[in-house]
Amino acid sequence: MTSEHLESLSVGDSAPPLVVSDVDRIDFVKYAGASGDFNPMHVVEPAAIDAGRESVFGPGMLTAAFVSSYVADWFGLENVARLRTRFEALLWPGDTVRVSGEIVERSVEDDRTSYEVDLVAENGDGDVLISGDATIEIDDRP
Amino acid sequence: MPEKSLEELREMVGTSKVTVEDLHVEAGKVEEFARSIRDDSELYRSEEAAAERGFDGIPAPLTFTRVHMFPRYCPPERRDEKRRGFDLGFDRGRTVHGEQEYEYERPVTVGDTLTGTQTLVDVYQKEGGRGGQMTFAELEIEYRNQDDELVLTERRTRIETAESEEDD
Numbered sequence: 001m002t003s004e005h006l007e008s009l010s011v012g013d014s015a016p017p018l019v020v021s022d023v024d025r026i027d028f029v030k031y032a033g034a035s036g037d038f039n040p041m042h043v044v045e046p047a048a049i050d051a052g053r054e055s056v057f058g059p060g061m062l063t064a065a066f067v068s069s070y071v072a073d074w075f076g077l078e079n080v081a082r083l084r085t086r087f088e089a090l091l092w093p094g095d096t097v098r099v100s101g102e103i104v105e106r107s108v109e110d111d112r113t114s115y116e117v118d119l120v121a122e123n124g125d126g127d128v129l130i131s132g133d134a135t136i137e138i139d140d141r142p
Numbered sequence: 143m144p145e146k147s148l149e150e151l152r153e154m155v156g157t158s159k160v161t162v163e164d165l166h167v168e169a170g171k172v173e174e175f176a177r178s179i180r181d182d183s184e185l186y187r188s189e190e191a192a193a194e195r196g197f198d199g200i201p202a203p204l205t206f207t208r209v210h211m212f213p214r215y216c217p218p219e220r221r222d223e224k225r226r227g228f229d230l231g232f233d234r235g236r237t238v239h240g241e242q243e244y245e246y247e248r249p250v251t252v253g254d255t256l257t258g259t260q261t262l263v264d265v266y267q268k269e270g271g272r273g274g275q276m277t278f279a280e281l282e283i284e285y286r287n288q289d290d291e292l293v294l295t296e297r298r299t300r301i302e303t304a305e306s307e308e309d310d
Contacts, residue, residue, distance in 0.1 A: 020180055027180070034171075034178035036212035051235050060239045061208050065179035068204035077185070077201055077249055084243040 006075060006138050007113045009103055015074040017100040020066050023058060025093045031062045058091030063121050063129050070099040071119065075136045082135040085119075088128045095123040101134075113138045144277055144302055145231030151265040151279070154228075161226040162258025162283065165207070165215040169252045172202045179203060201249040205242075207285060207296060210258055228262060230279050232302040240278070240299040247292045250285075256293060258283040263297070274304025 028042045037059060040047035048056045064085040071080055091097065098121070105116035114137050121130040144151065176186035181203060184191035192200045213221050220226045250256070263280040270276045282297045 027178070030178040034175045035208040036210075036215075037208060038211075061205060061242065062179065064242055065181075065203065065205045069179060069181045069183075072204055073183070076195075077204065078195075078197070080204060080246055082243070082245045083204060084241065086241045087239055 006079065007140055009106070009115065011103050011106055013103045014101060015070070017098050018066060018070040018073070020097045020099075023062070023091060023093075023095055023097055025056060027062065028056060028058055028093070031059055031065075035059070035061065037061065055093055058093075058095075060085075060087040060091075060130070063087075063091055063097055064132075066097050067099050067119055067121050067130055067132055070101060071117070071134050071136075074101070075115075075117075075138075079136050079138050080134060081114075081137040083132065084134070085121075085130045085132040088131055089123070091123065091129055097129065098122050098124075111140045113140055143275060144233065148265070148267055148277070151230060151277075154230075154262050155265055156262065158259055158261040159220070159227045160217055160257060161220060161228070161260040162207075162210045162215050162256065162285070163217045165210060165256040165258070165285075167202055167206075167250055167252050167254040167256065169200055171209065172200060172206065172252055175206055175209065176203055179205075197249065198251055200252040202251070204244060204246070206250055207256070207258070207283075207294065210283070226260070228260060228281060230265070230277075230300070230302075232277065232279070232300065236303045236305065238301050238303060240301040241297075242299075243297045245295045247294060250293060254293065255288045256285045258285045270304030272304065276304050277302040 032038050032043050042056055042059045045056055067085055068083060071083060101117050101119040103115050104118050107114045117134045119132040120128055122128055173187050189200060216226060260281060260283045263282050265279050267275045267277050279300045284295045285293045287293050
């Protein structure tokens with residue numbers, strides 16, 4: 001894969017947001033089944049209600065995975081050196097998740113271009129579900 | 143407060159255990175995981191697409207090692223242990239996942255067999271926003287492949303939130 005244009009991005013650059021619409025209970029169930037994380041708060045409505053919640057809520061790691069897809073699509077999976085997600089608010093059934101990011105730092109050393117990227121995942125009301133950051137390392141050698 | 147005292151928890155800091163074993167990265171699981179996170183990239187489904195992009199095989203999505211939760215990937219002798227030997231005594235109803243971080247050395251690729259060594263990195267307490275103690279635990283899992291090469295390190299912060307007063 002050519003990474004030519006990836007070396008010449010600038011601080012302030014963004015990629016178009018990733019929008020995941022109508023994330024619903026079925027998505028929580030599918031993620032539980034695929035990941036092995038069967039925390040009842042995400043998939044068993046009575047358990048969530050017993051715990052004082054209005055309904056089940058999304059696994060934080062599902063929203064984190066949307067963030068990871070955004071970064072991998074933008075920079076290439078192989079160039080992601082670090083990814084951090086902080087869980088700020090809960091994702092409720094039916095919400096739409098919008099992931100966006102911005103390059104906040106660029107550095108070049110030897111044959112490597114590095115970026116620090118700030119990331120955010122928001123719900124339809126603009127509440128921050130996840131704030132995060134990533135380090136990207138592009139090997140410039142042909 | 144967790145069931146264990148802060149002193150007891152602090153004594154566990156620095157201990158390491160193999161908590162993930164024989165995690166075979168299988169094409170079917172990778173595709174299923176990609177589908178569940180609604181990522182339709184061909185990269186996670188086609189050897190040709192992966193080869194075109196310069197990968198040695200089909201790579202897994204960046205958060206794929208979450209599948210370490212499956213008992214199948216837990217060393218048999220730990221399967222019956224509470225939290226695989228890292229039972230912090232946190233009240234599950236009050237415990238939240240605060241943060242998750244990954245550091246990647248190389249992509250997780252179909253055909254890899256991963257072993258994960260988990261370390262309790264830190265435990266500390268803070269005053270909660272509305273009083274009471276919040277307890278934080280930082281856990282790290284270092285994943286190595288069949289050639290003993292470091293593939294990635296994941297860190298997660300678990301927080302036992304303060305016991306709430308009567309909700310308003």
